Amino acid sequence: IEKASTMFLNYLTWKRSMLPKGHIPEAEIANDLSHNKMCMQGHDKMGRPIAVAIGNRHNPSKGNPDEFKRFVVYTLEKICARMPRGQEKFVAIGDLQGWGYSNCDIRGYLAALSTLQDCYPERLGKLYIVHAPYIFMTAWKVIYPFIDANTKKKIVFVENKKLTPTLLEDIDESQLPDIYGGKLPLVPIQET
Numbered sequence: 001i002e003k004a005s006t007m008f009l010n011y012l013t014w015k016r017s018m019l020p021k022g023h024i025p026e027a028e029i030a031n032d033l034s035h036n037k038m039c040m041q042g043h044d045k046m047g048r049p050i051a052v053a054i055g056n057r058h059n060p061s062k063g064n065p066d067e068f069k070r071f072v073v074y075t076l077e078k079i080c081a082r083m084p085r086g087q088e089k090f091v092a093i094g095d096l097q098g099w100g101y102s103n104c105d106i107r108g109y110l111a112a113l114s115t116l117q118d119c120y121p122e123r124l125g126k127l128y129i130v131h132a133p134y135i136f137m138t139a140w141k142v143i144y145p146f147i148d149a150n151t152k153k154k155i156v157f158v159e160n161k162k163l164t165p166t167l168l169e170d171i172d173e174s175q176l177p178d179i180y181g182g183k184l185p186l187v188p189i190q191e192t
Contacts, residue, residue, distance in 0.1 A: 014118075
């Protein structure tokens with residue numbers, strides 16, 4: 001109980017400093033929002049909201065690390081706000097089609113991972129990584145050791161030829177983004 005209390009107090013302190021107004025104003029993350037790199041789509045079969053991150057739209061040379069951290073918190077807050085009563089987890093699809101070295105942001109990925117694991121623990125239900133190019137594996141080898149064991153179990157790399165059937169196991173066609181064989185168009189997170 002003592003460890004849980006300490007974690008909760010640390011979270012409250014972090015949240016008060018990160019979200020002094022109770023939310024992150026879109027003007028503070030305008031650059032990251034302008035690339036439409038994060039979308040929100042329906043819910044999976046368990047009622048968990050679905051987020052889609054489009055990796056090739058992230059360009060660390062055109063932003064700054066503090067803005068990206070705020071963007072990550074903004075995203076997680078939006079996802080959590082869409083969770084139906086009784087649901088505490090979300091599903092994410094990390095789409096790396098067209099991802100290259102110019103999109104690689106190890107510091108940003110580690111900051112996002114730290115925020116997810118430390119400030120939103122156990123919120124991730126499942127992460128599908130799709131269209132992962134071979135060069136991504138170099139970045140993955142750097143990031144992987146920093147992922148806690150519970151989170152590692154929730155990450156699924158999906159082969160291109162099995163993409164739609166794999167996603168349809170957990171996501172109804174009516175809720176799946178159209179770019180993966182479903183019915184919903186991608187909607188940038190700031191428009192949800």
